[in-house]
Amino acid sequence: xxxxxxxxxxxxxxxxxxxxxxxxxxxxxxxxxxxxxxxxxxxxxxxxxxxxxxxxxxxxxxxxxxxxxxxxxxxxxxxxxxxxxxxxxxxxxxxxxxxxxxxxxxxxxxxxxxxxxxxxxxxxxxxxxxxxxxxxxxxxxxxxxxxxxxxxxxxxxxxxxxxxxxxxxxxxxxxxxxxxxxxxxxxxxxxxxxxxxxxxxxxxxxxxxxxxxxxxxxxxxxxxxxxxxxxxxxxxxxxxxxxxxxxxxxxxxxxxxxxxxxxxxxxxxxxxxxxx
Ligand SMILES: O=c1ccn([C@@H]2O[C@H](COP(=O)(O)O)[C@@H](O)[C@H]2O)c(=O)[nH]1
Numbered sequence: 001x002x003x004x005x006x007x008x009x010x011x012x013x014x015x016x017x018x019x020x021x022x023x024x025x026x027x028x029x030x031x032x033x034x035x036x037x038x039x040x041x042x043x044x045x046x047x048x049x050x051x052x053x054x055x056x057x058x059x060x061x062x063x064x065x066x067x068x069x070x071x072x073x074x075x076x077x078x079x080x081x082x083x084x085x086x087x088x089x090x091x092x093x094x095x096x097x098x099x100x101x102x103x104x105x106x107x108x109x110x111x112x113x114x115x116x117x118x119x120x121x122x123x124x125x126x127x128x129x130x131x132x133x134x135x136x137x138x139x140x141x142x143x144x145x146x147x148x149x150x151x152x153x154x155x156x157x158x159x160x161x162x163x164x165x166x167x168x169x170x171x172x173x174x175x176x177x178x179x180x181x182x183x184x185x186x187x188x189x190x191x192x193x194x195x196x197x198x199x200x201x202x203x204x205x206x207x208x209x210x211x212x213x214x215x216x217x218x219x220x221x222x223x224x225x226x227x228x229x230x231x232x233x234x235x236x237x238x239x240x241x242x243x244x245x246x247x248x249x250x251x252x253x254x255x256x257x258x259x260x261x262x263x264x265x266x267x268x269x270x271x272x273x274x275x276x
Contacts, residue, residue, distance in 0.1 A: 004122055004147030005191035008058070008215050011090050012243070015057035017275060018268050019092065019217065021247025022048050022061040022080065028248070032255040038072045041065075045080040048251070051260035053087030060217075060245060063095040078117045090121040092149065092217070098126030101133050108140035112148075122147030124197060124217075128162075131180040138184065138194060147193045147215070152177045153207060155199025155220030164205070175207055182211040191215065191241065200226035200244065202234055209238045216242045222249025222267070228274035244271045 012018075024044045026036045032047075034040035045061075052059060061084075066077035084091045097107040110116050111123045122141070125134050127150050137148050153163055153174045163174040171179070178196060185192025195215035198207075201224055209216065216235060220226045221244055228244060235242050246267050253263035 001145045003188070004141060004145055004193035005185075005188060005214065007090060007121070007145065008147065008193075008195075008243075009190045011057040015055060016268050017243060017271055018056055018264070019058040019060050019243045019245035020048075020052055020056050020250050020264055021094070021219070021245055022059055022065075023247040023251065024065040025248070028251055028254075031252065034255070038069050038076065041069055041073060042076050044254075045076055046083075047255055047257060048260065049080060049083045049087070051254075051257040052250075052264055053084045053089045055261070056089055056264055058090045058092050058243060058245075059084050060092045060094050060247070062247070063093060074118070081118065081120050085121065092122045092124070092147070093118070093120035094124045096124045096126050096151065097137075098129050098134065100129060101136055104133055105136035105140075108137045112137065112140040112144055112146040114144055119144075120146075122149060122193075122195070124149045124151065126151050127177045131177055141193055147195060149195040149197050149215070149217050150177060150181055152181075152196040153198045153202050153205065155201045155224055155226070159199070159202075160205075172207065174205075178207060178209060178212060181214065185213040186211075188213060195243075198234060199224075200230055200234060203230070204233045209235060212238065212241065214241065217245055218242050219245045219247075222246045228267070228270040231271075231274055239275050242275070 029036045029040045066073040081091050141148050164172050181194050184194050192214040197217045199220040200218040201220035250263040253259040
């Protein structure tokens with residue numbers, strides 16, 4: 001079975017370094033002329049699949065926007081994940097799970113086991129119960145060719161109060177997370193399957209990402225204020241492993257399929273120019 005790291009490497013080689021987030025905000029449904037209900041959600045998701053599934057390397061449905069409609073919203077999330085995957089896009093489900101190991105095993109079964117209707121290619125997780133508590137997710141990913149993206153330096157302004165805090169060993173919380181994940185990916189070719197989340201908004205923080213050897217998801221572009229040209233300062237020598245991620249910046253170009261495609265092409269061009 002191919003690892004997620006290999007599948008990721010291949011997907012960005014073929015389709016380019018880009019992730020588009022699928023975030024059906026109430027305001028976006030309204031802007032698209034849709035009702036803010038399950039029918040509107042379904043139409044929104046179907047349109048994004050039609051526009052982007054055959055061209056973008058990675059798509060990132062934000063689970064919260066589907067969960068807000070209860071079981072029917074989750075049903076639409078299931079079919080959206082399936083449709084994207086069938087069309088060849090890698091699906092990174094943004095669920096930011098994190099719990100004690102025994103519960104983490106159940107989350108891993110929900111999102112990384114091919115027998116589950118919600119199985120994605122990769123998920124986001126939170127390390128604040130300790131990176132070790134995420135081991136069941138790492139194990140499930142390894143067993144099933146899946147990936148896990150661990151929050152390290154998030155794009156929101158509140159993140160640094162926790163992530164830049166310095167622990168007993170003199171390292172920041174974020175650098176501790178970065179170093180533990182680097183160990184897990186060490187020596188894996190072409191790339192490890194455990195990624196990190198590092199916001200494009202954070203600027204030069206002095207954190208060392210050079211040993212990660214895994215994909216680096218960079219949210220915060222577009223609506224949160226960062227531009228592709230900010231990526232170099234954040235990622236330095238690790239730019240080749242960055243996965244720039246845009247949600248609202250692309251989605252506001254809907255509901256026309258052509259408009260969504262043009263917006264994805266535009267941000268892809270920005271990314272290409274910035275990454276060189
Ligand atoms: O540090 C993080 C981690 C995750 N996100 C998620 O990414 C998208 C961003 O949406 P935009 O519309 O491009 O701002 C959203 O789903 C967040 O939950 C993040 O922004 N920052």
